[in-house]
Amino acid sequence: MGVLDRIALAALPVVPTRLMRMMSLRYIAGERLEQAVERLAGLTSEGFRGALDILGEDVASETEARGIAGEYAAAADALRERKIDAYISVKPTHLGLRLSEELAHELYSQLVQHVDTLNSFVRIEMEDHTTTDATLRIFERIRESSPQRLGVALQSRLLRTSQDIDALLEGPLNVRMVKGVYLEPARIAYTDPTPIREAYLEGTRRLWERGAFVALATHDELMAEELVALAKSMGIGQDQYEFQVLLGVRTPLWRAWRDAGHPVRVYVPYGPNWRAYSTRRLKKNPEVFRHVLKDLVRR
Ligand SMILES: Cc1cc2nc3c(=O)[nH]c(=O)nc-3n(C[C@H](O)[C@H](O)[C@H](O)COP(=O)(O)OP(=O)(O)OC[C@H]3O[C@@H](n4cnc5c(N)ncnc54)[C@H](O)[C@@H]3O)c2cc1C
Structure with missing residues (x-):
């Protein structure tokens, strides 16, 4: 630098x-839902899929958590109304996980029931390691009844992720694989880029082996090439993967992925925070x- x-x-x-x-x-996209919907409509017309995120985390009260869940439900409605191929992506602490696991479970369940009526989907994001156990418990509880409507994210940075993959219940599975944005202590996480990439590739391979859909969330060009080669060697088709990228980050790279025929989903955040x-x-x-x-x- x-x-x-x-x-x-x-x-x-x-x-x-x-x-x-x-x-x-x-x-x-801006501060308001309409701006996010417009941005996603534009991306849809360019052949991308979308994921919509309301900026924020760690709500201070149950009322606030319920308000955020209501905003997400309204966002899912707006996307459906405009026939935009995008779903909502929600952080557990934004739905009150740090206040009460039951509250977050209840609100995710309600959102999943809501998107079921819209034929859509909810992604549970993964936050720092203090939330991993509770997040996976919520995911598995809801997945039992609505496996097609809910996915989670796993972080290759965390040493535990390999065991977490083994422990996931049988049945349809949709995982967003990420390196992990939270800098975790060395006793529980890889801290160098090489093992993080290796764990990403290995985790993806194991998820594909068990038939999962894997959202490959990354802007790491070399790792993406290795992922494509891995998919090819395993005979993985587009029913089992897509790339996921952040709005504004390395845009020419993911346009090239789209041009090469890969499905690409763009993560579009909005909100006052x-x-x-x-x-x-x-x-x-x-x-x-x-x-x-x-x-x-x-x-
Ligand atoms: C769609 C999506 C959803 C995500 N969800 C989660 C989640 O639920 N939990 C979680 O812990 N993490 C999440 N992440 C973040 C992820 O864990 C990584 O921190 C992030 O993607 C950077 O890693 P990378 O694989 O792109 O590789 P890197 O090696 O970090 O980056 C590759 C290249 O892209 C550039 N780049 C990468 N990210 C950015 C950025 N944000 N701004 C500017 N340039 C950048 C770098 O400069 C580098 O040149 C998500 C990422 C994406 C794309």
Whole structure:
């Protein structure tokens, strides 16, 4: 990372809201549901699938958790109404997991029942390791009755993931494989990129072996090539995989995947809590900051 990028990073917390908003539009659809629906409609017309996320986590009260579940239900309705091929992707702590596992279970169950009437789907996201057990319990409890409507995410960074794959119940299974965005302690997680990639490939192989659909959520070009080669060697078809990517991250790469005939689902976040999410994205790619500044100077 160059000196200018380092300066840009250090300045992120004090960047004025207007400027942050400008940079954020690359990574988020906006603050309102209608903006997210428009963005997803555009992506659908370009041949992509979508996943919709309301920004935020760790609600402070049951009322707030119920409000978020209501917003997700309304979002699923809006997608259905516009015939957009997209589903909702929901963080457990946004539905109150840290307040009560029963509450989160109840709200995910309600969402799954709701999307069942819309012929849609709910993805349970995976947060830091303190939530893994409860998240998997909720997933398995609901999967028993609605296996086609619900999927989970697993993190190759965590040492436990290999056992978690073994422990998943038989039956239809839909897993989003990710490296894991939370920096976990070395006693429970790989910390170097190589074992994280190896565990990703191995986890995917084992999931495919047991017949699962695997959403390959990554922007790692080399790993993606290895995943495609693995799928080919195992005779895995498009009924068992898709790529999943974040809006605004390495866009030319995933356009090329689409052009090569791979199914690609784009993750589109929206909501008033956009600043923290965008800061995380910009930290990974401070070049965006430089481009926006250059644009401003030119005007
Ligand atoms: C659709 C989707 C859903 C996800 N859901 C979860 C989840 O439920 N739980 C969880 O823990 N993690 C989730 N993640 C995040 C994931 O765990 C990784 O942290 C993230 O995808 C980066 O890893 P990578 O495989 O892209 O490889 P990396 O090696 O990290 O990145 C490959 C390349 O892409 C660029 N890049 C990657 N991510 C970003 C970014 N955010 N901003 C800018 N540039 C970037 C890097 O600079 C690098 O050049 C999700 C990711 C995606 C794409």
